[in-house]
Amino acid sequence: MSSSHAKVFVLNGPNLGRLDLRNSSIYGDMNFEKLKEFIEIHARESGFEADVRQSDSETTLITWLHEAADATLPVIINPAAFTHYSYAIRDAVEMLKGPVIEVHLSNPLAREEFRHTSVISGVVTGTIGGFGPDSYRLALIALKGIVEKVSFNL
Ligand code: DQA
Numbered sequence: 001m002s003s004s005h006a007k008v009f010v011l012n013g014p015n016l017g018r019l020d021l022r023n024s025s026i027y028g029d030m031n032f033e034k035l036k037e038f039i040e041i042h043a044r045e046s047g048f049e050a051d052v053r054q055s056d057s058e059t060t061l062i063t064w065l066h067e068a069a070d071a072t073l074p075v076i077i078n079p080a081a082f083t084h085y086s087y088a089i090r091d092a093v094e095m096l097k098g099p100v101i102e103v104h105l106s107n108p109l110a111r112e113e114f115r116h117t118s119v120i121s122g123v124v125t126g127t128i129g130g131f132g133p134d135s136y137r138l139a140l141i142a143l144k145g146i147v148e149k150v151s152f153n154l
Helices: 016-021 032-045 058-070 080-084 087-094 134-149
Strands: 006-012 048-054 075-078 100-104 126-129
Touching: 006 032, 006 058, 006 134, 016 032, 032 048, 032 134, 048 134, 058 075, 058 087, 075 134, 100 134, 126 134
Parallel strands: 006 048, 006 075, 075 100, 100 126
Antiparallel strands: none
């Protein structure tokens, strides 16, 4: 893949690896492999090389966030259920040096009350939710706008 594309980490939290087995009226039918391909294709269109990862483990997600911080990489993150209660992920997101966009496939604010709180939103550049896989595509477009205007070390 072309090395002229700036790298972006696209990190996904618990249960997203089994997307096609979740409630399809909320998450649709796409499996994680297809979502990964979708993100990679749209990343290239926005000038990025997406490193798409998924883990059910808070520890692993934090390790990847540290990796992104050390490399000054932009991050798109769907923290999944950790969105609502992981102060450890929030603290790791806060340490990022590049822009960071929180994404959700569903619109958590239109769902159960416990999903109305994001402990992550307060430390991200912006949040996009409710558009299914397009949430990631829109995040990539937003990120392109940010990196074109802001000078930081990609
Ligand atoms: C989610 C929304 C979260 O509330 C939920 O726990 C998820 C997925 C989303 O993408 O819509 O696992 O982050």
